[in-house]
Amino acid sequence: MLKCNEVVERADELVDGTPLSFRQRWALRLHLMMCHHCRRYVRQLRLLVQSLRRNPEPASEEEVDQVMRQIEQSEST
Numbered sequence: 001m002l003k004c005n006e007v008v009e010r011a012d013e014l015v016d017g018t019p020l021s022f023r024q025r026w027a028l029r030l031h032l033m034m035c036h037h038c039r040r041y042v043r044q045l046r047l048l049v050q051s052l053r054r055n056p057e058p059a060s061e062e063e064v065d066q067v068m069r070q071i072e073q074s075e076s077t
């Protein structure tokens with residue numbers, strides 16, 4: 001069983017679409033099914049990556065902050 005910090009470390013790869021082995025992907029999915037915290041983390045990261053990809057210019061810190069605030073707002077409703 002993966003620990004939360006291991007999931008968080010690999011979340012980038014998961015969101016980037018980096019090919020993971022079947023075993024790794026399975027372990028991540030199993031953890032995400034059972035862990036609300038990591039599920040939320042992966043979802044936020046995915047939203048962040050998507051919004052950055054839409055913008056061809058490198059995002060400024062301000063833009064990243066803005067996206068994170070939007071995510072936080074959508075989480076709290």
Ligand SMILES: [Zn+2]
Pocket residue numbers: 003004005007031035036037038039
């Ligand atoms: Zn977790």
